[in-house]
Amino acid sequence: xxxxxxxxxxxxxxxxxxxxxxxxxxxxxxxxxxxxxxxxxxxxxxxxxxxxxxxxxxxxxxxxxxxxxxxxxxxxxxxxxxxxxxxxxxxxxxxxxxxxxxxxxxxxxxxxxxxxxxxxxxxxx
Numbered sequence: 664x665x666x667x668x669x670x671x672x673x674x675x676x677x678x679x680x681x682x683x684x685x686x687x688x689x690x691x692x693x694x695x696x697x698x699x700x701x702x703x704x705x706x707x708x709x710x711x712x713x714x715x716x717x718x719x720x721x722x723x724x725x726x727x728x729x730x731x732x733x734x735x736x737x738x739x740x741x742x743x744x745x746x747x748x749x750x751x752x753x754x755x756x757x758x759x760x761x762x763x764x765x766x767x768x769x770x771x772x773x774x775x776x777x778x779x780x781x782x783x784x785x786x787x788x
Contacts, residue, residue, distance in 0.1 A: 667778060668692040668712050672702040672727070673719040673746065678763075682717065685767045686774060699725040703734070710738035715777050719763070720747035731758060742777040 696702030720727040731743040744759045
């Protein structure tokens with residue numbers, strides 16, 4: 664079964680709302696967090712609920728890459744999209760990297776691909 668639950672973490676309430684609504688319209692169950700520390704605690708306790716995390720790379724007092732890495736240590740089945748200002752961001756994990764000001768259609772495409780990847784590589788076994 665494909666789980667279609669997504670957590671979005673971004674301190675920008677306008678961007679958070681736009682992305683959340685676009686994903687909901689496309690059939691996803693979305694949990695939105697503007698406070699990265701509350702998001703981390705919630706996802707840590709409920710990591711099996713989510714197929715995908717969308718995390719802003721730079722938030723006040725929190726590095727999105729670090730947060731994504733720590734949450735993957737808790738649940739390696741999670742897929743993570745990092746939203747950043749740099750298209751050429753490099754990291755050790757195989758995160759999907761999207762420029763922060765991505766179009767809704769590109770975001771939806773990246774989410775669909777990540778959810779499918781989750782199904783093909785994790786839920787199949």
